[in-house]
């Protein structure tokens with residue numbers, strides 16, 4: 001029987017690679033696309049032998065062509081860590097805006113349903129807590145995070161316009177902090193930073209006084225929420241995240257305990273515009289999708305630690321790479 005075909009952009013990234021696995025498991029033919037600027041082929045090398053997987057090395061900011069039919073498009077291509085935005089701000093803006101436009105056009109041509117990866121960053125440094133989908137956000141457009149936040153806000157507006165004007169089937173997921181195997185050790189985000197430091201025998205770097213909060217969702221829970229949202233009939237944005245909130249200082253203590261490292265916490269300056277608090281309100285996901293996270297932080301961190309621990313030692317010292325560095 002012919003399998004239905006799904007295009008996943010950002011396929012070699014953290015979330016994209018887990019989505020590829022899930023859609024193959026669900027019986028789809030998966031076309032993965034990535035330009036490998038921040039993605040890593042090692043995340044999907046286990047799929048290359050499969051007849052139901054193919055890979056295109058392509059930048060979706062440029063015109064996207066995929067032969068044949070497509071049932072679904074999932075747009076997950078984007079740098080996703082604050083240090084990436086600083087290094088490749090223009091590419092970050094382009095993939096969220098031009099890339100989204102190209103994929104919406106492709107969805108029209110293929111009569112495919114498209115789900116776009118939005119973010120809790122559309123809420124900026126939120127003045128409403130926890131964040132519901134109704135909150136419009138508090139974003140600094142010209143700050144270092146603006147290139148990501150505003151691209152994603154534009155993405156939502158563009159996606160909604162295609163929905164209302166063209167009647168395109170669209171879904172928007174607002175993703176809160178997510179973690180798990182295949183995060184890049186050197187991507188600068190807090191979990192790989194702390195675990196990498198524990199593995200290298202370095203002190204854990206807490207930014208600011210560590211009182212800022214985040215709420216961390218394990219990747220399998222997130223993928224389940226995304227899968228359900230795609231199959232639902234909800235075109236409005238939906239928060240997917242784990243509401244268990246924790247300060248970054250407490251988080252560092254948890255990682256020290258889990259890893260058994262003898263290192264201590266050291267304090268470094270807080271990056272500009274670093275949100276003070278973040279916690280999803282997931283009532284909408286619960287109500288519409290019957291979804292809520294199942295994996296506790298304790299369990300998720302244990303699995304993630306096993307993953308990082310099992311990596312070859314040389315990967316602990318790899319430089320952050322931005323291949324094909326060409327910021328225009």
Ligand code: UDP
Nearest residue numbers: 082188189190191193205206207212248274
């Ligand atoms: N953070 C930290 N130490 C690090 C990396 C990050 O204290 O080595 C802090 C960062 O300032 C932020 C939080 O951890 O308050 C989460 O940062 P991350 O980059 O993971 O994601 P964000 O939610 O800020 O996009």
